[in-house]
Amino acid sequence: MSANSRLTIAAHALAWIGLYQRQGHEVATSEQIAASANTNPVVIRRLLGELRRAGLVESRRGVGAGWSLARELESMTLLDVYEAVEPGPLFAMHRTTPDQGCVVGHGIQPAMQAIYEGIENTLRHELSLVTLENVLQDVLATPH
């Protein structure tokens, strides 16, 4: 599976902004978050842009600009983040249409679609059980 880190980085950014705001700051910059995640600020801005479209964060422009949470961490789940940053389904069908004249080629896609749908629903439910507040608390509980 194409292991991608989008969900991980997005959760990192949200936890970072949340903690920073609790320390009394108004907004966090993409450069600060990028330094913590050890990546490029544009990568962070791209991801946070998707989270903004999903209503999870807000951004200000101009001097002293940056990012802030649009909701409390308690009300955001990993499912919200997953849906914001992961476009496609978990498993794909054939890239080309199977032979419809063959019994298996004809029936395999509906059969697998139904199975995958059930699995994805379970995955989404699992993700919906974890809030970003849970993530931040786990982060803070890590021994140093």
Next chain:
Amino acid sequence: MSANSRLTIAAHALAWIGLYQRQGHEVATSEQIAASANTNPVVIRRLLGELRRAGLVESRRGVGAGWSLARELESMTLLDVYEAVEPGPLFAMHRTTPDQGCVVGHGIQPAMQAIYEGIENTLRHELSLVTLENVLQDVLATPH
């Protein structure tokens, strides 16, 4: 997510071999399976080679060669196939190590690892509930 079709194609191949054997044939060739899946025989041979390493199929060489099931479809689950053809984890960590001097950068990977581990276990359990016999029956039940 890099949507890949390896699990789908592998399930297709297994269902095809299983049905073909029930029709009285000894072995199926990669060319026949590739025609049903509308892909290249080498793609099928590569995937079936991984399934053979996992003990799900066997192959014969020489004239009249081909592939046959090593076990009954009832005893194979999608988890067996998934583990045989999907190498990596579902979600990846950062590509570069986060800033260990930052509280979030230090704690985020253990936190997310634990969460992902739970989710992957659930996914594996779901996959283990579906046998290849279930898949074949679903395929045969598709209206034409």
Next chain:
DNA sequence: GGTTGTCGCAACAGTAATTGTTACGACGGG
């Protein structure tokens, strides 16, 4: 009104995985 710091976004290169294709040796039954 100019300066400055930050976002917004386009464009492109680098990396990696998957898929498709060709080629050819290995094998084994006839």
Next chain:
DNA sequence: CCCGTCGTAACAATTACTGTTGCGACAACC
């Protein structure tokens, strides 16, 4: 010996993600 099929290497094509540069837009501050 011949022939069909697997086994496998090699390479191109496609796609997705990541990293990077560049520059315009915006808004606070002087």
